[in-house]
Amino acid sequence: MRIRSLRSRLLRGLSTGTAVATLATGITACGGNSDAAGRSDGKPSGTVAVGALSNGAGKETDLNVSEVKSISAKLPEPIAKKGKLVIGVGALPAGFPPLAFVGDDQKTLTGAEPDFGRLVAAVLGLKPELKNSTWENLFVGIDSGRVDAAFSNVTDTEERKKKYEFATYRQDNLGFEVPKKSTWNFEGDYHNLAGRTFSVSRGTNQEKILLEWKAKLKKEGKDLTVKYYPDANSVYLALNSGKIDAHFGPNPGIAYHITRTAKTPNATRSAGKFSGAGAKLQGLIAATSKKGSGLAEPVSEAINYLIEHGQYAKWLAAWNLSNEAVETSQVNPPGLPLENS
Incomplete structure (x- = not known):
């Protein structure tokens, strides 16, 4: 993936x-x-x-x-x-x-x-x-x-x-993780990312896809912000504090984190998925x-x-x-x- x-x-x-x-x-x-x-x-x-x-x-x-x-x-x-x-x-x-x-x-x-x-x-x-x-x-x-x-x-x-x-x-699949209270969803269209901030891990397939979307949006006069963090704790601190709108990563890891935080004040949810093989497959x-x-x-x-x-x-x-x-x-x-x- x-x-x-x-x-x-x-x-x-x-x-x-x-x-x-x-x-x-x-x-x-x-x-x-x-x-x-x-x-x-x-x-x-x-x-x-x-x-x-x-x-x-x-x-x-x-x-x-x-x-x-x-x-x-x-x-x-x-x-x-x-x-x-x-x-x-x-x-x-x-x-x-x-x-x-x-x-x-x-x-x-x-x-x-x-x-x-x-x-x-x-x-x-x-x-x-x-x-x-x-x-x-x-x-x-x-x-x-x-x-x-x-x-x-x-x-x-x-x-x-x-x-x-x-x-x-x-x-x-890759997935988007957001705070449970968030109303944003991916809905399968990269245009829905415009104006928002996402975290992603460096050197990964999800980074490649996210940067491709960023380039497409830039050509359309729109932008999205990509942020990088050194570890999972930093990612979720940023998510919980509102510094990022969503984290983009492997869907199973997101599913695991959602399960682990379900009964905590920092509960999250899935905001959509995207094929790890890209849009065509x-x-x-x-x-x-x-x-x-x-x-x-x-x-x-x-x-x-x-x-x-x-x-x-x-x-x-x-x-x-x-x-x-x-x-x-x-x-x-x-x-x-x-x-x-």
């Missing part, structure tokens, strides 16, 4: 999640491998508890999911035979709430991405096994076969299609597996089953990400073009 990650890797086409951590507070280090979250002791078989151990970042919601044999029958034989889905998450070292981070027990990997991997595994009749790594090692794991599929906020790009296959499950987040593995199709069918039967919408709502819903999962749809990847 951006040009360079806020973990010193802000290259366009990396997942949004690596940038989310910069504007997230209250949850820090991310631990190692785990498949425990989402399956609570004493609950019926087939229950996936999304939002578990999330320290309030997600609303814990029990979802009933059973194997769909017409879908699991399409699994590649090696995966069906071993009976488990090895899910890769690239959340080390710091995690990126609400997408992937260490839970309340200080050891279990939780977040929207691990939860969704567990839901998909349940439809496929497979035991989920989470493997957490750095972003770079996530792809090394897929390449080597140690990871079956990554659920780690990976953007579908044409460059990545050279090595990987995709099953989409969420929009890749809706960016998409996708489950990522090795090209030719044959896993993308059954994973996509599992996702569409979750969409059709309502678990998908409840999963998104639990993590305040309903504004990133897709109508259907697609296998290898058009991704970010090579010049933008």
Whole structure:
């Protein structure tokens, strides 16, 4: 979703999640491998508890999911035979709430991405096994076969299609965050930014987009003001004091901050979203597996089953990400073009 990650890797086409951590507070280090979250002791078989151990970042919601044999029958034989889905998450070292981070027990990997991997595994009749790594090692794991599929906020790009296959499950969006009392909304048109002040992080895709809008407005005799702050605390101090009208950043990070401040005097809200791929293409987040593995199709069918039967919408709502819903999962749809990847 951006040009360079806020973990010193802000290259366009990396997942949004690596940038989310910069504007997230209250949850820090991310631990190692785990498949425990989402399956609570004493609950019926087939229950996936999304939002578990999330320290309030997600609303814990029990979802009933059973194997769909017409879908699991399409699994590649090696995966069906071993009976488990090895899910890769690239959340080390710091995690990126609400997408992937260490839970309340200080050891279990939780977040929207691990939860969704567990839901998909349940439809496929497979035991989920989470493997957490750095972003770079996530792809090394897929390449080597140690990871079956990554659920780690990976953007579908044409460059990545050279090595990987995709099953989409969420929009890749940027968002505007405003004080809850604000009446301003983006409404999808950059002209609505004229005369206002926005904060953005340097070197990011959202900065690139915002500066392009600023240049267009200038040609029309209008202006917008762009401000930069060194950290999240400074951004939100400026927002709360009225020094900026809105913050423009990765939508998941904004959703997380909205959740964390909902019951405080400084509550905020979403004022609109914009595709991380720009105006001409809706960016998409996708489950990522090795090209030719044959896993993308059954994973996509599992996702569409979750969409059709309502678990998908409840999963998104639990993590305040309903504004990133897709109508259907697609296998290898058009991704970010090579010049933008």
